[in-house]
Amino acid sequence: MALRGRDIVSLRDLSSEEILELLEGAKKMIPIAEGRKASASLEGRLVAAAFFEPSTRTRLSFETAVQRLGGRCITIADAGLTSMRKGESLSDTIRMLSSYSDAIVLRHPSEGAARLAADASDKPVINAGDGANQHPTQALLDLLTMHEALGTLAGLKVVLLGDLRYGRTVHSLAIALAMFGAEMVLTNPKSLGFPEELRGDLDAMGAKISEEPDLRRAVRDADVLYVTRIQKERFGDEGEYRQVAGSYRVDASTLEGAKPRLIVLHPLPRAGEIDPEIDRTPHAAYFRQAFLAVPMRMALLDSILRARGG
Amino acid sequence: MALRGRDIVSLRDLSSEEILELLEGAKKMIPIAEGRKASASLEGRLVAAAFFEPSTRTRLSFETAVQRLGGRCITIADAGLTSMRKGESLSDTIRMLSSYSDAIVLRHPSEGAARLAADASDKPVINAGDGANQHPTQALLDLLTMHEALGTLAGLKVVLLGDLRYGRTVHSLAIALAMFGAEMVLTNPKSLGFPEELRGDLDAMGAKISEEPDLRRAVRDADVLYVTRIQKERFGDEGEYRQVAGSYRVDASTLEGAKPRLIVLHPLPRAGEIDPEIDRTPHAAYFRQAFLAVPMRMALLDSILRARGG
Amino acid sequence: MALRGRDIVSLRDLSSEEILELLEGAKKMIPIAEGRKASASLEGRLVAAAFFEPSTRTRLSFETAVQRLGGRCITIADAGLTSMRKGESLSDTIRMLSSYSDAIVLRHPSEGAARLAADASDKPVINAGDGANQHPTQALLDLLTMHEALGTLAGLKVVLLGDLRYGRTVHSLAIALAMFGAEMVLTNPKSLGFPEELRGDLDAMGAKISEEPDLRRAVRDADVLYVTRIQKERFGDEGEYRQVAGSYRVDASTLEGAKPRLIVLHPLPRAGEIDPEIDRTPHAAYFRQAFLAVPMRMALLDSILRARGG
Numbered sequence: 057m058a059l060r061g062r063d064i065v066s067l068r069d070l071s072s073e074e075i076l077e078l079l080e081g082a083k084k085m086i087p088i089a090e091g092r093k094a095s096a097s098l099e100g101r102l103v104a105a106a107f108f109e110p111s112t113r114t115r116l117s118f119e120t121a122v123q124r125l126g127g128r129c130i131t132i133a134d135a136g137l138t139s140m141r142k143g144e145s146l147s148d149t150i151r152m153l154s155s156y157s158d159a160i161v162l163r164h165p166s167e168g169a170a171r172l173a174a175d176a177s178d179k180p181v182i183n184a185g186d187g188a189n190q191h192p193t194q195a196l197l198d199l200l201t202m203h204e205a206l207g208t209l210a211g212l213k214v215v216l217l218g219d220l221r222y223g224r225t226v227h228s229l230a231i232a233l234a235m236f237g238a239e240m241v242l243t244n245p246k247s248l249g250f251p252e253e254l255r256g257d258l259d260a261m262g263a264k265i266s267e268e269p270d271l272r273r274a275v276r277d278a279d280v281l282y283v284t285r286i287q288k289e290r291f292g293d294e295g296e297y298r299q300v301a302g303s304y305r306v307d308a309s310t311l312e313g314a315k316p317r318l319i320v321l322h323p324l325p326r327a328g329e330i331d332p333e334i335d336r337t338p339h340a341a342y343f344r345q346a347f348l349a350v351p352m353r354m355a356l357l358d359s360i361l362r363a364r365g366g
Numbered sequence: 367m368a369l370r371g372r373d374i375v376s377l378r379d380l381s382s383e384e385i386l387e388l389l390e391g392a393k394k395m396i397p398i399a400e401g402r403k404a405s406a407s408l409e410g411r412l413v414a415a416a417f418f419e420p421s422t423r424t425r426l427s428f429e430t431a432v433q434r435l436g437g438r439c440i441t442i443a444d445a446g447l448t449s450m451r452k453g454e455s456l457s458d459t460i461r462m463l464s465s466y467s468d469a470i471v472l473r474h475p476s477e478g479a480a481r482l483a484a485d486a487s488d489k490p491v492i493n494a495g496d497g498a499n500q501h502p503t504q505a506l507l508d509l510l511t512m513h514e515a516l517g518t519l520a521g522l523k524v525v526l527l528g529d530l531r532y533g534r535t536v537h538s539l540a541i542a543l544a545m546f547g548a549e550m551v552l553t554n555p556k557s558l559g560f561p562e563e564l565r566g567d568l569d570a571m572g573a574k575i576s577e578e579p580d581l582r583r584a585v586r587d588a589d590v591l592y593v594t595r596i597q598k599e600r601f602g603d604e605g606e607y608r609q610v611a612g613s614y615r616v617d618a619s620t621l622e623g624a625k626p627r628l629i630v631l632h633p634l635p636r637a638g639e640i641d642p643e644i645d646r647t648p649h650a651a652y653f654r655q656a657f658l659a660v661p662m663r664m665a666l667l668d669s670i671l672r673a674r675g676g
Numbered sequence: 677m678a679l680r681g682r683d684i685v686s687l688r689d690l691s692s693e694e695i696l697e698l699l700e701g702a703k704k705m706i707p708i709a710e711g712r713k714a715s716a717s718l719e720g721r722l723v724a725a726a727f728f729e730p731s732t733r734t735r736l737s738f739e740t741a742v743q744r745l746g747g748r749c750i751t752i753a754d755a756g757l758t759s760m761r762k763g764e765s766l767s768d769t770i771r772m773l774s775s776y777s778d779a780i781v782l783r784h785p786s787e788g789a790a791r792l793a794a795d796a797s798d799k800p801v802i803n804a805g806d807g808a809n810q811h812p813t814q815a816l817l818d819l820l821t822m823h824e825a826l827g828t829l830a831g832l833k834v835v836l837l838g839d840l841r842y843g844r845t846v847h848s849l850a851i852a853l854a855m856f857g858a859e860m861v862l863t864n865p866k867s868l869g870f871p872e873e874l875r876g877d878l879d880a881m882g883a884k885i886s887e888e889p890d891l892r893r894a895v896r897d898a899d900v901l902y903v904t905r906i907q908k909e910r911f912g913d914e915g916e917y918r919q920v921a922g923s924y925r926v927d928a929s930t931l932e933g934a935k936p937r938l939i940v941l942h943p944l945p946r947a948g949e950i951d952p953e954i955d956r957t958p959h960a961a962y963f964r965q966a967f968l969a970v971p972m973r974m975a976l977l978d979s980i981l982r983a984r985g986g
Contacts, residue, residue, distance in 0.1 A: 123438040143947030155967035327453030347465035635764030657775035
């Protein structure tokens with residue numbers, strides 16, 4: 057495949073053909089991710105997982121992906137304990153990591169950190185979330201979950217629910233959905249819509265976007281309901297938060313009248329946005345989505361790192 | 367062996383036959399734990415070490431056990447840095463870990479957390495300490511140390527010294543000693559005796575238990591002196607603490623008149639309960655006990671995780 | 677080689693012949709450190725990285741070295757989360773680690789901790805920095821960088837710039853330079869000169885040392901400019917700090933008139949001591965130095981740990 061040595065900073069670094077190829081690659085990785093099949097495709101490869109912001113789920117899924125393929129990791133799991141505390145620039149830290157490892161997985165609180173790192177590094181950099189900006193591998197695994205459950209991406213009707221302003225996972229996802237001609241329905245609190253720049257980009261791509269503040273109406277003929285966290289700290293006062301959070305909570309009554317094949321996704325962790333009673337319904341796809349993080353990241357790492365002849 | 371795929375939440379999940387078989391298995395693991403013999407029995411296996419409460423010793427001994435057998439680890443070493451901080455339920459966290467890994471080793475500050483995790487996980491869960499409740503693998507390695515040094519468990523006279531109320535290691539151990547017909551002598555500050563529920567369980571098992579507040583007298587014809595930490599925060603005032611801690615400190619004079627083969631155990635870390643002058647005597651078995659954590663956990667992991675034909 | 681099973685607490689634990697042999701060994705490790713060549717020389721070996729003080733760079737380079745050679749690691753990355761917090765003595769912690777692993781890499785805030793650990797451990801201990809005392813593996817990689825760039829150590833003129841009092845890396849390095857007959861020029865703020873004891877040792881070794889407070893003059897016919905961090909907290913008032921830090925900052929004008937082959941070294945992280953404009957000049961050797969940490973530590977670990985017949 058064509059990704060050998062490439063940086064993945066934004067989903068736009070990938071063509072739609074490359075994305076589809078990655079999704080197929082990920083499906084083949086599933087038995088390895090489940091531990092039922094052995095692989096040594098990353099044997100001898102060392103990946104630096106540099107998490108300058110805590111993200112247990114993302115970090116562990118990358119470390120799992122590397123190790124299930126026979127590779128090794130070095131890990132920075134806490135910004136507070138690093139040489140950055142001693143005043144080191146990100147660029148110096150990345151140069152160090154790129155001289156130790158074969159690829160860098162970077163999580164960073166600042167928007168644009170991943171691009172800066174990719175410029176400083178002579179090894180591939182994979183953006184695992186930079187501020188409120190991008191989280192391309194999350195978007196890939198979201199796509200994989202949809203593709204596995206529904207067999208296609210084109211023509212899907214996807215409701216994006218919750219905080220669309222600060223939730224970086226939906227930013228990367230929206231671009232991907234636009235690339236594949238899916239239809240987006242935005243259901244968000246007034247103050248938490250898409251950032252203007254993103255909205256402009258999506259319009260320029262010819263994305264099919266509508267708005268429907270009423271959740272039940274939005275869900276009615278949707279194929280996917282993508283739920284995000286609504287973060288307390290985004291609101292001026294507690295009362296406003298409670299009201300908003302309450303009106304965007306998904307429970308059994310929300311899904312009355314939905315398509316039987318509707319799947320509910322959530323990047324997790326959740327904190328009340330989805331009632332656990334949904335867990336037992338066939339709509340619940342978020343645990344599958346959590347698992348698919350591993351084969352998706354396997355496919356990406358394998359494509360970027362495997363030897364040419366491999 | 368019969369443990370394939372089993373959860374180990376409490377020592378009572380194991381029969382006495384299974385425990386004896388594990389002790390024999392652990393003895394065979396010693397040369398591997400010492401690095402003198404290679405093993406690949408966990409090759410291709412990934413174990414999640416989820417420590418939601420710090421415990422360097424327990425975490426490192428599990429990671430050592432996994433890696434000496436050729437397996438790999440993913441690790442959560444600090445509760446404060448996890449998605450639980452973002453409000454995620456333990457059950458959601460465990461479902462995620464169980465979809466990444468082949469088994470979960472869980473340390474958690476809340477009693478009952480391990481049982482809850484075992485219910486949420488479709489992979490085996492090993493309790494590495496849940497609150498003041500249970501710590502079954504510690505009890506197993508305590509038994510192993512006694513069995514290796516004294517050749518038997520039945521009929522041993524074991525003094526349990528110190529904090530028997532909050533010290534979870536002695537809770538699991540007491541049950542194990544009752545299973546094997548050992549005799550227990552309790553030497554504890556008045557306010558720090560066994561919890562009533564445990565005492566009831568032990569009585570129902572027909573455990574041989576006596577009390578002897580005088581340490582020297584208790585030690586006189588004992589085979590094992592098991593020392594626990596007396597934690598300052600359990601006492602109302604400093605003066606009471608000093609008095610109690612002082613009267614339960616083990617030094618050379620404490621062991622005058624003890625059997626030559628008496629062994630002193632301590633789950634470590636110690637903080638003054640045992641005078642370092644004991645380290646140089648043949649009674650000191652606590653460093654051996656610390657080492658035996660590795661082969662004991664190897665045997666357990668191997669028994670739970672190895673392939674059927676292996 | 678002769679280092680099998682040896683502790684490396686101070687650079688003085690090594691003869692100059694052994695150091696030269698290590699430098700040659702490190703050069704052969706370079707293709708393995710770069711990931712271009714496979715090695716399994718530490719397969720089956722487990723190294724404990726015990727960092728009781730954060731040092732991302734040193735920790736990751738050791739973990740990289742171990743893993744690139746096929747070995748495994750167990751890691752303590754934060755003092756605050758360890759059993760030492762529960763009052764355990766360093767000696768007890770080290771005895772535990774030495775019963776789990778095949779070697780211990782120790783970073784500790786207290787001077788003398790590494791020697792104490794070596795006494796408590798029956799496995800080799802490598803000092804990765806103990807307080808303001810010694811950091812022998814840093815000195816080795818400094819020597820390696822000079823040797824690779826300049827082909828020799830004897831007769832080099834090395835300017836040591838900055839904080840020579842608290843900067844432990846220059847302490848170990850100065851001893852090494854004295855061993856190999858290099859000439860040292862000290863360029864430091866008045867209050868931050870070599871500790872008296874070290875100066876005495878160097879004089880006893882017959883070291884060639886001069887002082888030149890003017891940086892440009894010092895650099896004029898130097899082969900190496902070794903820059904250290906000047907730490908704010910060493911100064912009484914902010915004004916004094918700014919003045920000193922400013923006068924020891926290396927930029928293009930500092931190097932006017934320097935030898936074309938002069939190399940600039942820095943143990944990193946840097947925080948303003950070297951202007952990034954130097955990065956693009958042939959003088960900048962600090963990123964190469966950062967990388968050479970890996971092959972240097974590989975050679976050391978390999979020499980200490982590999983099987984006799986290996």
